[in-house]
Amino acid sequence: MRFSQLFSPTIKEIPAEAETPSHRLMLRAGIIRKLASGIYTYLPLGVKVLEKISAIVREELNRIGSQEVLMPVLHPKELWQQTGRWEKVDVLFRLKDRAERDFLLGPTHEEVITSLVAHEVKSYRQLPLLLYQIQTKFRDEPRPRGGVIRSREFIMMDMYSFHKTKEDLEKTYWKVYEAYQRIYKRSGFTIRVVEGETGDIGGDVSHQFELISQSGEDTLLICPNCSYGADMWRVPCKNSKVKASAAENSLKWNNTPPMEKIETPHVKTIPDLVKSLKKSPQDFIKTLVYEADGKLVFVCLRGDRDVNELKLKRFLRVKKLEMAKPAALGGLASAMGFVGPVNLGVVAKRKSVSDSREEHLETPHLVADDEIREMKDAVCGANEPDYHFCHVDYGRDFSIKDENFADLRMAVSGDPCPQCGTALKFENGIELGQIFNLGTIYSKPLNCVYLDEDSSEIPMIMGCYGIGVSRMLASLIEQHHDSDGIIWPVSVAPYDAVIVLVNNQDEKQTEISEKIYQEALDSGLEVVLDDRDVRAGVKFKDADLLGFPFRINVGRGAGEGKVELRDRKTGKSHEINADKAVEELKKMKTEALQTLEPNTRDSEPRREIVSA
RNA sequence: CGGGGCGUAGCGUAGCUUGGUAGCGCGUCUGGUUUGGGACCAGAAGGUCGGAGGUUCAAAUCCUCUCGCCCCGACCA
The missing domain is CATH 3.90.960.10 (YbaK/aminoacyl-tRNA synthetase-associated domain)
Incomplete structure (x- = not known):
């Protein structure tokens, strides 16, 4: 892609409407634009990152045997009445068709998937079943905030699992847990897994995958000593003398x-x-x-x-x-x-x-x-x-x-960790994903049952699992930026590198940068050639703002066939021969990708499911 | 839904207290000079001052209502 053609309008000044770093940078870098409160258009760079995140999500879910489906956004009221959520959920976008029939825009898809499986799956032989989709969801949030961190229309991966037994669900639950760890690691996140609240969706067990961040809206209590962490609503309070009569x-x-x-x-x-x-x-x-x-x-x-x-x-x-x-x-x-x-x-x-x-x-x-x-x-x-x-x-x-x-009180900072006794600390977190044990709360009302070996009808045990894909996009920036702009992890960067043609009046520079550009494209790299007729400073500033992991400067060394290769994260650069540039770039990319490879060390030890 | 704040050119804003020709910076367009970290000079285009009503000789400015947006809280599958 030539920068002169790239549709990514950058803004020099800080937009007044944005407060959080990621929101500001997404506007400044031309990743999103607002249409209305909590409703955003993704521009090309945003779409590219969303696609990369989605690809990682798909790979990891497919790896654990999940299959992708695509469900409707528009749901009929009757389905939601069966589970009582037409009345219960107040963030529903409701609408009517021309015949005055009630519909809603799906905020989540438990009803739809359960109804599908109820119709199509009859035998214990077909279980377990894991299905997911990546789909736009709608929630009429009382207060959208932080740009795409909490919006009213957003992209989410939601997955549902169907099982014969609780034990079977548990196996899948931990498989998903590990897949999630891999997804976040590969996308470049450092996250914290905490015990979650189950909210209105119901169910008794849940884990939340949280990015610890000032801009987060979840209040967590985190143990600085062990792996324990939980949504503040969930933390049990223990008194030493409770037993005293x-x-x-x-x-x-x-x-x-x-x-x-x-x-x-x-x-x-x-x-x-x-x-x-x-x-x-x-x-x-x-x-x-x-x-x-x-x-x-x-x-x-x-x-x-x-x-x-x-x-x-x-x-x-x-x-x-x-x-x-x-x-x-x-x-x-x-x-x-x-x-x-x-x-x-x-x-x-x-x-x-x-x-x-x-x-x-x-x-x-x-x-x-x-x-x-x-x-x-x-x-x-x-x-x-x-x-x-x-x-x-x-x-x-x-x-x-x-x-x-x-135990009826809210836990507070300083309360002892239920696992090790260390004083817990408050942290804010952005919820990037959540996994739930749903039990039969949806399968029962929707009559999603299987026939067991003895021909008895048994409601399926369900799990549900979500990852906020568009929220991940914002959170990536939240976790990876500096005062100059975004610093994309290579695995999700919209482009691997930018080639800066410092002076497009200079024939030698033009020749070399065009050559590197072609060579990079031919070797399968995704690069942008900054061929714009602007001063070098502008190109450098934009390169830093947009956050390309690597940058090749074709400038004053061009006469001697030299170019400069610069790492956005470290700011370090070194001069190399122009004909080695692409080779070197590939090497750097591979090395950077290796640091994002999941390994077993990164998975936390499994914890028992604690029934509430 | 409660509390606070803001709507003036594409963006960022001044002007509002004390009513009287709407200003600046960035961006955009034209011409020229520049060319390794958001250049400079000259010129130009671009505004129903969120909307409606009211007060007044006169409203961006005062009053009422309304819409939109942001922040804090409540809420959050």
């Missing part, structure tokens, strides 16, 4: 002064309490009121902690969880901000007599984070406006049934 606690802590009711007018929040009582946040017991599937639940935890609503949801086994609105509190509404575990049942009953929601409050459902067991000399709400109790001991002044204790 209530009785023991009360004996041990009987030196706390008797409980006392104190007046605390208008002091409702923990920060306010800290200020007015001159205590630290962990001296308080805060009690939050939730509505879980319509029923009130009181949740106690230490004043400095936050509820992990996913843990709470799972513990309560409810579908819908939200903070209770004052109206739902009935008689206790006036005590909002002054709720506490002491005498909660008595007070709730008394106050709710005239209220229709009485039945909910008669036996208030009180649950608590494990840490509450250790609370002594604490302060909590008195279930009465403007009053708190102080000198409150768990076990002496109130107690909660053992089965109502659980």
